[in-house]
Amino acid sequence: MxxxxxxxxxxxxxDHDEAFRGWAVEFADDRGLGAVAVERLVALDGHGYLPRETLFAQIKEDFGVEGHVEDLWAAYRRRMPELVxxxxxxxxxxxxxxxxxxxxxxxxxxxxxxxxxxxxxxxxxxxxxxxxxxxxxxxxxxxxxxxxxxxxxxxxxxxxxxxxxxxxxxxxxxxxxxxxxxxx
Ligand SMILES: [Mg+2]
CATH class of the missing domain: 3.40.50.1000 (HAD superfamily/HAD-like)
Known part of the structure; x- marks a missing residue:
């Protein structure tokens, strides 16, 4: 059989959590945000279970990200394979x-x-x-x-x-x- x-x-x-934290650190560094922002991002991620469209809409709102949610999400998808x-x-x-x-x-x-x-x-x-x-x-x-x-x-x-x-x-x-x- x-x-x-x-x-x-x-x-x-x-290890999604490790890769996501790496992405969050880069996101925070790029925008001059601190460690609190990283922890907020990691909490929002919910070990990867928050639907990504919801996650990136929330990130855009919380951090005042310019541009479209789709573009932020697409950039994340390009970067994550390099971080895992x-x-x-x-x-x-x-x-x-x-x-x-x-x-x-x-x-x-x-x-x-x-x-x-x-x-x-x-x-x-x-x-x-x-x-x-x-x-x-x-x-x-x-x-x-x-x-x-x-x-x-x-x-x-x-x-x-x-x-x-x-x-x-x-x-x-x-x-x-x-x-x-x-x-x-
Ligand atoms: Mg899983």
Whole structure:
């Protein structure tokens, strides 16, 4: 039987919080803001779970950013892939899983440019079988459909069971999938 492991991306395979803090420091430095602004930004981010359109609209309002919310958000998406890290032991662990017969895929919510940029920049694209990004597929977690796309691309199906690994009990798992679940 094919064994399947579906991983969330942000704060599971890569450290979103660390990268976001790095972005917040740059944002604050560029505008001559201090450490309080950085903490405000990090609090607003909510570990990445505040919808980005809401986040950037709030940032624009709080800090009086000139220009369009869309432009601020787009600049963030260009920068974040350069700030995220994936520890070598994580990539090595995924490689070991695959060499022992597991099919491994990433299932992540977000816009395609940002999420694919992070997957490629960190080298995760070389150590997983497949990925499914909500912004590219038109379906978001926790909808089962995104998990089905990732599983099919990895050469497996959800019907045979498997694991969903993430950092949040609501945002990460497929509620209706017949998958084992660990953590969030
Ligand atoms: Mg996550």
């Amino acid at each position: 094919t064994r399947l492991a579906l991983f969330d991306l942000d704060n599971t395979l890569i 890290r994936c520890p070598r032991e994580v990539r090595d662990g995924l490689t070991r899983l695959r060499t022992t017969g597991w099919r491994v895929a990433i299932v992540t919510n977000g816009l395609a440019d940002n999420q694919l940029g992070k997957i490629r920049r960190t080298g995760l694209d070389e150590v997983v079988d497949a990925w499914a990004v909500s912004g590219a597929e038109g379906v978001r977690k926790p909808d089962r459909g995104l998990f089905e796309i990732a599983a099919a691309r990895a050469g497996a199906g959800l019907g045979a069971g498997g694991w969903v690994i993430g950092d949040h009990p609501v945002h990460a798992p497929a509620r209706s999938a017949r998958c084992g679940r660990r953590g969030g």
